[in-house]
Amino acid sequence: MLDTAALIAWPISELSGGLIVSHQEDELIRISPDRAALLESMGLVFCRPNQDSIDLALDAAKQSGDISGISETDLALLSLALERSARLITDDYRMQNIATLLGIEWQGVSQDGISEVWSWCLICSGCGKEFDAPRLTNAKKKQYDDCRDCGAALRLKKKK
Numbered sequence: 001m002l003d004t005a006a007l008i009a010w011p012i013s014e015l016s017g018g019l020i021v022s023h024q025e026d027e028l029i030r031i032s033p034d035r036a037a038l039l040e041s042m043g044l045v046f047c048r049p050n051q052d053s054i055d056l057a058l059d060a061a062k063q064s065g066d067i068s069g070i071s072e073t074d075l076a077l078l079s080l081a082l083e084r085s086a087r088l089i090t091d092d093y094r095m096q097n098i099a100t101l102l103g104i105e106w107q108g109v110s111q112d113g114i115s116e117v118w119s120w121c122l123i124c125s126g127c128g129k130e131f132d133a134p135r136l137t138n139a140k141k142k143q144y145d146d147c148r149d150c151g152a153a154l155r156l157k158k159k160k
């Protein structure tokens with residue numbers, strides 16, 4: 001399983017036979033059309049995860065609090081990695097975090113990954129009060145509510 005960063009950064013020879021989800025084709029064409037054309041000719045396998053594995057991946061993302069930071073594509077990749085017992089190639093710490101929870105083997109594209117599972121919370125930029133991380137995927141990523149106490153913006157933070 002290759003995330004879109006891996007599709008762009010990895011040597012072509014390493015990508016042959018990799019699994020990617022259908023959503024990524026469009027994403028790739030938008031970010032790097034030349035790369036997309038090249039990959040199309042190399043037999044990358046486009047797959048779609050089934051609903052059961054999507055539900056499992058969603059549950060894990062909610063459990064870790066990472067759900068507000070991941071996209072539909074990310075979720076599809078996690079689901080498919082779970083379904084196929086495939087190794088996930090990603091530098092996204094949220095995806096690595098969820099993969100660890102799901103027992104999916106993963107590897108970074110270029111950085112060292114995380115070594116333990118994190119939880120996330122929201123912290124107020126004004127008074128510093130902590131709130132639970134949001135439970136629903138947000139269409140506009142990184143948009144959170146304001147603090148219930150002082151009205152300042154909340155931001156996502158790694159829980160200690």
Ligand SMILES: [Zn+2]
Pocket residue numbers: 124125126127128129147148149150151152
């Ligand atoms: Zn506040």
